[in-house]
Amino acid sequence: MKKLIKYLSLVGIGAIALNSCSDDDIIQLDPQNYSTPKITTTASTAELSEETQVETAFNFEWSAADYGVTTPPKYDIEVIAENGSFDNAKILGSTQDLAYAVSGKDLNSFVVESLGLVPNVETTINYRIVSYLGTHKAEKLFSETKSITLTPFSTDLSTPWGLVGGATVNGWNGPDVQFWKTTTPGVLEAYANLSPDSDGKMEFKIRKNNEWVEDFGGTVTATTDNGFSGTLAAGGSNIVAPKAGNYKITIDLNNLTFTAVLFQWGIVGDATPNGWDGPDAQVLSFDGTKEIWYFNGAVLKDGEIKFRQNDKWEIDYGQGATPGTLIEKTGSNIPVKAGTYDVIMDLKNLTYTLTPVQ
Incomplete structure (x- = not known):
């Protein structure tokens, strides 16, 4: 019999917090009574094409995992190439539901960019459902493995x-x-x-x-x-x-x-020539081969910046929880030291880079 803190997201707080827990905060887990998730999807092919990319390409469905407790588990969809190993699996999506629908565009981008599949070549991918408890992914259970046959299209725009x-x-x-x-x-x-x-x-x-x-x-x-x-x-x-x-x-x-x-994306802030009031002096260009916005040779001062659309504060991005990440509206100002930079804003992956120009 295992004991697990009821509020699993608090597991990493520390020993002091753990020692203060009462018996009411402990969940008794019995692995002998666990029930793994089971894939109920019957489809084994996904049609990928530029013409249908906004439509649902595949709907993953499975039965609930059972840990013998009322806390609902969460699920990851792990995917590998046909000859890959789940030790190096990529996560297509995460949910607390028992189904996950993915569009043709998102599935195609995933298999080409994350799995490295070759466009216009029919191939097979394997997937499984992984259940777990809490934010630290405790007590993982794995479904059986199933396959999907598909032919990716080029992601080059x-x-x-x-x-x-x-x-x-x-x-x-x-x-x-x-x-x-x-x-x-x-x-x-x-x-x-x-x-x-x-x-x-x-x-x-x-x-x-x-x-x-x-x-x-x-x-x-x-x-x-x-x-x-x-x-x-x-x-x-x-x-x-x-x-x-x-x-x-x-x-x-x-x-x-x-x-x-x-329409434009620009860099604004006291590190830019026109300050926080703008107009935004560094207007970014779009590169559809990488789906990024960029500005080469931005001259910045000591200070802070953000990215905003159309010289207004209706849509803007600042720094997320860690440097290099972006978040809309609630993002922090991005600190900058004086210098010349190649700037990249990646709204697909919500990241940014400021590379000093030598």
Whole structure:
């Protein structure tokens, strides 16, 4: 018979706290009466594709583990490649429920980035359900192992399409501002600063492979304080931006439409040239090959920074519980020493790096 502190999350507080516990704080556990979780999912395949990535690709289901106590267990879904070992398993998800649904996008990213599977090659992964008690994962129990057959798709968001024109940073000769895939096939996004050229014009077009073999122009049909939108036409007229600024430009090649919305991520704080009031001087660029936002060569002073969207405090990220991690809204100011840095903000993994430039 085992004894376990009722409030398992307090196990690590120390011997003094343990010695002060009464008999009412002790749970009697009998391993002979444990019941392991059992997988009830019958499916053994997952369909992964760019077209269906927002849909549920696989639903993990299992029966409850039983420790003979009222404290509900928690569960991890451990996954390995076909020839891997559970000693090196990756955790796909954690829950107190008896089911875990994962989208095609999240499952695909997991098997490619965490398990190292090769896109466009059919393969098999193995998984099991692990139950445990408390935050310290005491008394682990393991289900049987089952398999899933799947074919990952590439996680590279690159496309052959780009934004070109006098309003863009590289003018009409390019190289073009990259458009990136979204979760909707045929709908692409680019992040660009649009400003007047030497003639005071703000014109651009969309073209493929940095060439004029295939291109789209268009017409602005609506404007707001926050952006503009319109229609696309193959080989059409230059699109005229009504207002300078940093934009997220979305094109829909299925319906031949576009929208442009003022959008940016910037670095703000007393370590930056414009202080906490901004405007944010270091505007980050997007790299869809890594799904990160970055700024190379940010000159910072002794002080603190945060990351915020659109020069406002509606959406911002600061430091999480440990340096290098990010948390929205409630994050702490990030301390910085004077110097020049390459900055990366990773909103997918909620991390940041500040690398000194030598």
